[in-house]
Amino acid sequence: MDMITFPTIDMTPILPEIYLSLLAMALLLINVFMPGRQKGYLGYISFVGVVAIAVMTASGWGIEVSSFSGSVIQDKFAIFFKIIFLLSAGLSILLSDQYMEREGCNHGELYPLILFTVVGMMLMACGTDLMTIFLGLEVMSVSLYILAGFNRANIKSNESGLKYFLLGAFSTGFLLYGMALTYGATGTTRIFGISGQLSQMAAPAANIMLLAGMLLMITGFAFKIAAAPFHMWTPDVYEGAPTPMTAFMSAGPKAAGFAAAIRILVISFPALQPDWSQLFWILAVLTMTIGNITALRQDNIKRMLAYSSIAHAGYALVGFAAGNETGVAGVLFYMLSYAFMNIGAFAIVILIAKKGETNGTVQDFAGFAFKRPLLAAVMSLFLFSLAGMPPTAGFIGKFYLFSGAVQQGYVWLAIIGVINSAVSVYYYLRVMVFMYMKNPSEEFEWATVTAPVALALIISAAGSIILGVVPSYVMQFAQQAAKLI
């Protein structure tokens, strides 16, 4: 009997994923075997687990390992993104308990699902094979569909879950078809292999099948990162989903979409960079403009933040369109700072809202600063950061993104980006006007801040300031991570 010989397999690149999956499975079992309906302690366990795994992931910095015949890799790029995912998951876990308790849907399944989502995102970031990336995307998406519809008693949450599922499945089809065509044109799904095949082709830009494959993949990823004109699902899904999950969705999965798209396009399709750069130029302008202009008219704060998140995807696309190291480093840095500031802003939204997702309009912020000055100050910090004012993380992030575009010669793109930032100031400041310049309504209720939410607020506020004041420390990591080729 001739035995099949297996290559030695190095588990290092996917160790964080393995530990996270084990943790999630353990939590599932704890959830069903422990009596009682209060499952808040699962949140603490998963938070500690996420922190431990983040430390473990970060300790691999600088050690480059490729494994499973080149379908996963541990490099600085992957590690940087994994830290972003774990950060957004950790912050959302901290926010979840209070919110879910209030909405009466504190089911223990929430935490394993968040962890499985992170597993999927991590696979997307460290996958170097189209199939691995697709697998990660599916693990992420399927968990997210459930998380979006997690508040089963709320019809809007149901709508959110269903809409996300239908459009997500649709976009997955695009992505997979693109991968299939790329495979058909190059004969490989390894992303390093694709670039090798492309460099041997006489005129890759004339290969219709390859171009169609690349375009369809870009379409699929544009859906996932909510880039216009594929952003239509975002406001409804973000509005209906439980607020901590909205915060999570806008930070983690969006970053994961960027991670996979950057890796595929920058590594596999450098030969076609003029083509996809142009495409991202258009996508970036559309996304920024549509996101910002529509956000101007939103009264519901979650919808406003949803459109703002579309606009922020547009800013990140500016760096992506540049496609150079500064631009990619800018995307990395921006995704990290966006996780801090956006989840922080959503934390305040959670505190303001009341049971049944009411009290969620901009007007409900009236007089917030007189009653809770500290919380209002923190919210202002997040809003300033989102608007891109110095000295906050948002400003530095945009600075690197736009300077990447200028370096590449896309001066107009940078100018349009700056104009868009100026437009966005209006709707962020509008919230502040209500907080500081309007009288509170009669029946103002004191928002209670539980310890986990306070911790989340402290972490995100600290992150937004530190990244803005001393960006060079994190930026050097981002720049190292952006050296992809």
Add this chain to the structure above:
Amino acid sequence: MLDKKNLIKYVFDVYVYSILVFFINRTSRHTEYPVETILAIPPWRLQMLGTYLPILLLVIVAVLFGFVTLLLSSLIGPKKSSRIKLAPYECGCEPVGTARERFSIKFYLIAMLFILFDIEAVFLYPWAILYKKLGVFGLVEMGVFILILFVGYIYVWKKGALEWD
């Protein structure tokens, strides 16, 4: 309406033609003269379909067979319908009430769980065939796989998803 005799002849021709192409394509795969010189099939067809042509033809024949037999029996078969004959067929039982009823959501859960563990079973087959070749490695890998699904099984069991009430 098509003439009955012509129709039968036409169907028979297509059938024979398909089988011919099927075998000629198989046998002439390595010959110097491709099939199209024999049967005057447009060359793009064979080039595009290549080795998948037999499968395609088989599918076409299968679909045509089902469709044509139904068509033929409705065209040339005797029609003496009665009340009982026109009633919907329900495994010999007398149909009661409408078929468009709402039914329990629990069926959905059962079906979903069935598919999950059904796929698990499907994955066991290739492993079983290559069991000795895969050796300890395969055993461990399959153990991990089954363990993960086992955790899911315990979860749905404890959650009460396997109980009807």
